[in-house]
Amino acid sequence: MHSTTAAIIEGPGAPFTFAEVVLDEPRKDEVLVRMVAAGLCHSDLNVQAGRMPFPLPGVIGHEGAGIVERVGASVTKVRPGDKVLLSFTSCEHCTSCRNGHPAYCDTWLPRNVTGGKRRDGSSPITREGVPVGGHFFGQSSFAEAAVVDARSVVKVDPEADLTVLAPLGCGVQTGVGTVWNVLAPRPGESLAVFGAGAVGLSAIMAAAALPSGDIIAIDRVPSRLELALELGARHTINTTEVDPATALAEITGGRGVDNAVDTTAIPALLRTAVDTLSTGGACAVVGVAPPGVDVALDMHDLLLGRRVLGVTLGDGEPETLLPRMATLHRRGKLPLEKLIKHYKFRDLNTAAREMHDGATIKPVMLF
Template identity: 60%
Template sequence: MTTSTTAAVVETGGAKFTVSTVDLDEPRPDEILVRLVAAGLCHTDLGVASGALPFPLPGVLGHEGAGIVEKVGAGVTTVDVGDHVLLSFSSCGSCGNCRDGHPAYCATWLPLNLIGGGRADGTSPVSRGGEPIGGHFFGQSSFARHAVVDARSAIKVDPDAPLDVLAPLGCGVQTGVGAVWNVLKPRPGQTVLVTGAGAVGLSAVMAAALTPASKVIVVDRVPARLDLARELGATHVINAAEVDTAEELAKIIPGGVDGAVETTGNVGVLRTAIDALAPRGTAVIVGAPAFGTEVPVDVNAMIPGRTIVGLTLGDSETQTLIPVLVDLVKSGRLPIDRLVTHYSFDDINTAAADMTSGASIKPVLRF
C-alpha cells in the first residue's frame, strides 16, 4: 500500500522545483509517516538541486522538516501517531561514532543523508508512475506534504511549539549553535569571530551571546545583515566590502581571536579566519566550497597550538540538543524568528531565488 502526496521534485541538475504527485511506501518497522507543516530551505538543498552533488535525480529534497506523525512502523518506540516532530539528519545508530554520541559523523552519513537517494539497502521510499525516484534525503525528503522518515531523524516536541519557526533547527540553526557550543566552548573572556551573517553564522552569533565570550565579531558584506548581527549579540561588526578584514580584526583584538566559525565557503575568507587565530585558537570550517577545493596554510603558524576543524551539523546529538534549542526559542533567548521568511509550499522557487539573491536569510515553506 502506498500514500499519494504532493512533492517539489527536481527533475535534472539545474532545473527548478516542479510540484507534482508522488507515491510513498508504507513505513518500514524503523520509519514513520509525517504530515509536513513546514520545511526550511537550506543552501545544501540548492547545491544538490544544481547538480553539484551526485544525488539521483529526479528526486525530492528537503531536510529541515517539521510536522505531525500519521503512522509509525512496528518497531518505533520514540514517537507515536499525533506527535509533533522536528526532522533532522539520519544515522545508523550502531557505528562507533553513533555509539559515542557523534551521529553527525556516522560511518554511513554520506550515503544515508546526502548523496545516496535511498535507504541503506538502496531502495527509495518515493516513487512516481511506478518508478523509484531519489528520496530519503537526510532521512526525510521533506519538500513534500508527506514524508516517510527514519525514526532516528525525528525529535518529538510539545504540541504548542511553533513548527513553522522551529523547522530550521534541523540543520542550519543547530550547525551554527553546535560550532560554538560543541567545538569552541568559549570560556569567560574569550573571543569569537563569525565570518558570514547568513542563517548558520547568525545562529552562531546567538549561541555565542549565550556564552561568557567577551567579544563576538561578525564579518559580512551586507550592511542589513551586520545590523541584525548586532541586534542578535555581536559586539563588533566588519563590512568586508568597505575595509580590510584582517586589519580591522588586528585593531579589535591585537592578539588574535580564540575561536572562529567560517560559514561562507570562500577559501580566502577561511584563510583570513585561520590567520586571525590567537595561539591555541580554533577555526571551525562550516561553509563548504566545491569538492576538491584546497586552502594553503602557514604550517609554522599552526605550531603554537592553533587548530582547524571541520564540522558537520554542529556535531550534534539531535535528541539531546534540539529540545534545548526549542526551549530557548520559546523563551525568546534564541530568536531565530528574526531569520525566517515564510513562503507557501507552491512558492518554493520564489523562496529558492530569494535565498540565492540574499533577499531571505532563512526561507521556511508552509504547507
C-alpha cells in the same frame, strides 16, 4: 501506500516542479509525517545546482517539521499526533554513533546525501510507478508528507511552533552546535563569525547565550550586519569597506581572536580566519565548498597551537540538541523569527531565488 504532492528536481539546474507521488507505507523503523513546515538550506540549493551528488530526479528537503501520522512496528519514541522536527539520520551502531557523535557516522554520506535510497536500495517515493531519489537526510521533506527514518525524528512540545522551529534540524543546529559542542569558548573568549547567513547568525546567538567576550560578525551585506548586532554581536566588519584582518587586529589589540567560525567556504576568508587566530585559537570550518577546493595555510603559524576543525551539523546529537534549542527559543534566547521569511510550499522556486540572491536569510515553506 500514501499519495502526496512533492517538489521534484528533474536534473541539475532544473527548477522545482510539483507532482503527485506515492509513498510506501512506513516500515518497522520509519514514521509517516504530515509536513507543516520545511526550511530551505544552502545544501538544498547545492543539490539543485548539481554541486552535491544526489540521484535525480528526486525529492530533497532536510529541515522538515510536522505531525506524526503513522509509525512503524518498532518505533516507540513517537506516536500519531506528536509534533516532530526532522534532522539527519545515522546508523546508531558505529563507533561515532555509540560515542554520541552521529554527525560523523561511518555511513553518513550514503544515508543522508549520496544514496537517495533506504539501506536496502529501495526508495520510499515513486512517481507513476518509477522510483525517484528520496530519503534525503532520512526525510525528503519537500513534500506534503514524507516517510522518514525514525533516527531523523525528534519529538517536541505540543505547544511548539513548527513554522519557526523547522530550521533547527540543520542550519541552526550547525551554527549553535559548532559554538557549544566544538569550540566551547571559555568565559571571556572572543569569537569571529565569517558570514552572517542563517548558520553564522545562529552561531552568534549561541555565543551570546554564553559568558563570551567580543563577538564579531564579518559580512558584506549591511542589513545582515545590523541584524548580527541585534542578535548579540558586539562588533561588525563590512568586507567591502575594510580589510577584515586589519579590523580584527584593531578589535583584539593585535592579540587575535580566540575562536572563529567560517561559514563562507571562500578560501581567502578561511585563510584570514586562521591567520587572525590568537595563540592556541581554533577555527571551525562549516561552509560547504565543492570537492577539490583547496586553501593554503602557513604551516609555521599552526605551530602556535592554532587548530582548524572541520565540522558537520555542529557535531550535534539531534535528540538532545534540538529540544534544548526549542526551549531556548521559548524563553526568548534564540529569536529565530528574525532570520525567517515564510513562503507557501508552491512558491519554493521564489524562495530559492531569493535565498540565492541574498534577499532572504532563511526561507521556511508552509504546507
